[in-house]
Amino acid sequence: DGGITQSPKYLFRKEGQNVTLSCEQNLNHDAMYWYRQDPGQGLRLIYYSQIVNDFQKGDIAEGYSVSREKKESFPLTVTSAQKNPTAFYLCASSEDGRTYGYTFGSGTRLTVV
Amino acid sequence: KNQVEQSPQSLIILEGKNCTLQCNYTVSPFSNLRWYKQDTGRGPVSLTIMTFSENTKSNGRYTATLDADTKQSSLHITASQLSDSASYICVVSFHAGNNRKLIWGLGTSLAVNP
Numbered sequence: 519d520g521g522i523t524q525s526p527k528y529l530f531r532k533e534g535q536n537v538t539l540s541c542e543q544n545l546n547h548d549a550m551y552w553y554r555q556d557p558g559q560g561l562r563l564i565y566y567s568q569i570v571n572d573f574q575k576g577d578i579a580e581g582y583s584v585s586r587e588k589k590e591s592f593p594l595t596v597t598s599a600q601k602n603p604t605a606f607y608l609c610a611s612s613e614d615g616r617t618y619g620y621t622f623g624s625g626t627r628l629t630v631v
Numbered sequence: 632k633n634q635v636e637q638s639p640q641s642l643i644i645l646e647g648k649n650c651t652l653q654c655n656y657t658v659s660p661f662s663n664l665r666w667y668k669q670d671t672g673r674g675p676v677s678l679t680i681m682t683f684s685e686n687t688k689s690n691g692r693y694t695a696t697l698d699a700d701t702k703q704s705s706l707h708i709t710a711s712q713l714s715d716s717a718s719y720i721c722v723v724s725f726h727a728g729n730n731r732k733l734i735w736g737l738g739t740s741l742a743v744n745p
Binding site: 524558560563606610619620621622623624 | 635665672673674675676677680720733734735736737738
């Protein structure tokens with residue numbers, strides 16, 4: 519089945535540590551996105567990539583980094599510079615940056631302990 | 632300011648009943664409007680996508696309407712089922728230069744009780 523796989527589903531991090539969230543898609547989509555979801559707030563865009571080896575900052579990129587070395591993979595690193603990293607992280611893809619529909623992964627819940 | 636407001640914030644209905652969720656937006660220039668269903672702890676799943684020229688679109692028991700003049704949309708759920716319990720999120724897309732940006736609503740939390 520085609521889709522997006524995010525792993526792990528739950529992740530715990532100690533303060534001061536970097537952590538990487540995985541996102542893999544087998545939909546042959548060009549564009550991929552990372553969102554953050556917090557209670558009482560709409561989804562906020564962290565980073566997006568419309569093509570391999572290229573990515574752009576979203577609205578809340580500070581404290582995060584990404585790479586897009588392969589079309590199917592778009593990992594997100596939450597660095598120690600992110601002051602409030604506890605959140606639900608969602609990865610999405612679309613056929614290209616101009617089409618209407620997103621396919622989302624199941625999310626990763628990151629908790630800082 | 633580009634905004635998307637959804638109402639009600641939460642809703643409880645009995646199984647088999649109908650309900651309507653509202654989405655008002657001030658986004659401009661408008662590109663399209665989408666409704667997503669998000670189960671707890673899961674990613675959103677697209678229900679409908681509507682462009683400026685469309686005023687009604689159905690997906691099974693879900694029917695979305697769009698009034699681009701008043702900048703309002705609604706999502707009507709017919710004959711609700713327990714599995715309809717979820718958050719329903721309205722998302723509006725607008726043109727920003729050569730890009731298209733999304734504004735996400737906060738969602739309506741729907742609980743369908745037996």
